[in-house]
Amino acid sequence: MVSPDGASYFVPFEGTPADCAACARGDKLGFHFDFAYQPIVDLARREVYAREALVRGPAGEPAREVLSQVTHDNRYRFDQACRVKAIKRAAELGLDEHLSINFLPNAIYRPEICIRTTLEAARSFGFPVQRIIFEVTEGERVQDGPWFAAILREYKRIGFQTAIDDFGAGYAGLKLLADFTPDLIKLDMDLVRGIDADPTRRHIVNHLVRLCADLRTLVIAEGVETAGERDALADLGITLMQGFFFARPQFRGLAEVEWGPT
16 A cells, blocks of 8 residues: 555454454453543633543453453454443443543554544444544554554544553654644643642643644544643643543443542
8 A cells, every 4th residue: 555655554453344244243352341431621711521440351351451452463452342331331321421432553454444443333333433532642653653643634524533652651642743634732741740849840741732723633642640730731731631630431331520629
């Protein structure tokens, strides 16, 4: 296949619609999983903006127990099964905010075939495509950045929203941002931790907020755990936040938000 800049690239998985259907059912995974949902709040409006689907074991076991079973051979099927199950469970719970789903960038596939799985799930369960956000972590090594950016642009063209997770944890996020402008970035929690008492962190985040404003990209601060962090971030112009201060992930449920003292 050929990327937008004319360079050829290799797509390891040559899927078919039948393959996508099998992925949606989680065939051949050999293990089960479910989701907990954590709210992303809009502090200015005092309402929930989105819920992030966080993978858990079938009885609520930590994500690491599930992810330790993901291999090169089943990564693609796991990625597809996650998308479908996250949408299905969200619809069952009556989620009416945005739904944020983590994206495995190295689960390489042909988007023109396998986006169908997500679109079909959204249609089947009555979940609007425009309310689905795909997050990609900058910590995940992407072998072909421009090609991956082209995939994200295709997702955006179809109507999905896109986000770079853990932004600020390394150099990959800036490179990806240069190749592709997402709808949102999620600041890495190491930048958020103790920001109310750390002038250096505030300066860094302030410049990132200004950069994203120029790019018309929304900023989410994740890992917010104290009222001081919340207030410092709000003073920098960030209104979208996620963290234990507001609510912990709820297994197979939608947690109530605790706004805390003002």
